Amino acid sequence: MKSYKIAILAGDGIGPEIMEEAVKVLKLVEERNDVQFELMPAAFGANAYFECGDAFPEETKAICDQADAILKGPIGLSHEESKKIPIDKQPERGALLPMRRRYNTYANFRPVSLPKGLAHFSPLKPEVIGEGIDLIMVRELVGGLYFGEKEVGVNDKGLRYVKETLEYDEEQIRRILVEAFKLAMRRKKVLHNIHKSNVLKSSVLWNEIAEEVAKDYPEVEVKHILVDAAATLLCLNPGQFDVMVMENMFGDILSDQGGGILGSLGLMPSACQGDEKSYYEPSHGSAPDIAGKNIANPYSMIGSVAMMLENSFGMEAEAKNVWDAMQGVFTDGYSTADLSKPGSGVRMINTTEFGEKVLEKLRKAPKVA
Numbered sequence: 001m002k003s004y005k006i007a008i009l010a011g012d013g014i015g016p017e018i019m020e021e022a023v024k025v026l027k028l029v030e031e032r033n034d035v036q037f038e039l040m041p042a043a044f045g046a047n048a049y050f051e052c053g054d055a056f057p058e059e060t061k062a063i064c065d066q067a068d069a070i071l072k073g074p075i076g077l078s079h080e081e082s083k084k085i086p087i088d089k090q091p092e093r094g095a096l097l098p099m100r101r102r103y104n105t106y107a108n109f110r111p112v113s114l115p116k117g118l119a120h121f122s123p124l125k126p127e128v129i130g131e132g133i134d135l136i137m138v139r140e141l142v143g144g145l146y147f148g149e150k151e152v153g154v155n156d157k158g159l160r161y162v163k164e165t166l167e168y169d170e171e172q173i174r175r176i177l178v179e180a181f182k183l184a185m186r187r188k189k190v191l192h193n194i195h196k197s198n199v200l201k202s203s204v205l206w207n208e209i210a211e212e213v214a215k216d217y218p219e220v221e222v223k224h225i226l227v228d229a230a231a232t233l234l235c236l237n238p239g240q241f242d243v244m245v246m247e248n249m250f251g252d253i254l255s256d257q258g259g260g261i262l263g264s265l266g267l268m269p270s271a272c273q274g275d276e277k278s279y280y281e282p283s284h285g286s287a288p289d290i291a292g293k294n295i296a297n298p299y300s301m302i303g304s305v306a307m308m309l310e311n312s313f314g315m316e317a318e319a320k321n322v323w324d325a326m327q328g329v330f331t332d333g334y335s336t337a338d339l340s341k342p343g344s345g346v347r348m349i350n351t352t353e354f355g356e357k358v359l360e361k362l363r364k365a366p367k368v369a
């Protein structure tokens with residue numbers, strides 16, 4: 001029997017609520033398959049900071065170091081609550097970026113997917129959606145502006161100033177592009193390279209490397225597109241995209257727009273892969289506005305489990321069962337509160353009910369040989 005250690009970082013806000021449902025799914029997967037999961041919960045984020053003064057405590061690092069994969073809930077506080085934590089210790093700067101750096105998880109895969117049967121959740125018109133939305137954003141996750149040197153001070157004129165550096169070397173750019181080309185080869189062999197080379201020198205280098213890497217993948221058609229134009233076209237014609245690759249900050253912003261065209265960030269899971277270790281997390285934040293109400297959509301967290309099963313444990317068929325179970329709940333006419341308005345003809349369910357319905361469906365799914 002295969003055995004895997006999984007670090008469970010429930011996080012802040014809605015994190016513990018949606019993680020609870022994800023863990024139930026993991027336990028059912030364990031029952032249904034010849035596999036054992038050792039779940040190792042650990043504090044991470046604002047909750048960890050308030051407990052011990054560190055958003056990414058040493059104990060959590062040790063647990064994550066041992067783990068075969070990390071399942072992470074969203075972290076962070078509301079704008080006002082964040083002020084209770086010194087800037088450099090706040091969850092993103094104090095935990096999230098250090099984790100990405102520690103495990104060098106440079107490749108972030110963010111599926112933006114809405115089968116035709118769920119198209120009613122999207123704010124886009126049916127004629128724009130066509131056969132549904134099915135694209136994946138590949139975001140560079142450990143470089144660029146978010147990781148560059150920062151300087152804050154007062155300049156010669158006595159004015160407060162800030163300087164942040166966007167830095168990439170060719171190796172960092174090449175490795176993420178290679179991941180994107182490999183993914184394009186497994187999908188439709190079309191790659192949209194998102195850049196801003198009309199303004200940013202970093203994009204000029206990015207595009208040069210893209211052209212070099214493209215020579216190794218002659219079957220992939222590469223389409224270069226400015227990030228601002230990509231934002232518009234995601235709304236006007238998402239069907240033209242399949243694999244989109246981009247640097248860190250562009251990916252942060254465009255992928256939230258991806259959640260927008262689906263109807264909710266609650267439909268956005270993700271995989272953050274390094275050469276040695278990967279972690280899996282919803283693309284969204286801790287949603288402080290709805291935390292503690294049992295109304296968050298756990299699709300993003302359970303979808304992150306499905307991505308972990310497939311990418312870290314090679315359990316493709318069971319991962320597909322998990323996706324099908326989640327989508328099946330929606331096609332049965334149910335909806336979580338983020339996706340529909342009351343009175344829109346759907347049956348509203350809360351976080352726990354969604355989780356239970358996924359389990360019911362998964363119990364009935366064909367067992368994987």
Ligand code: NAD
Nearest residue numbers: 074075076077265266283284285286287289290296297338
């Ligand atoms: P957010 O992503 O938490 O929420 C944006 C909107 O989407 C809110 O209206 C929220 O209710 C809704 N939403 C998000 N996930 C949902 C779900 N699963 N079900 C239903 N609705 C959902 O963004 P924010 O409010 O700007 O940020 C809150 C905190 O999260 C901040 O501290 C931010 O820094 C942090 N954050 C963390 C991560 C991460 O852990 N990787 C990512 C993004 C933001």
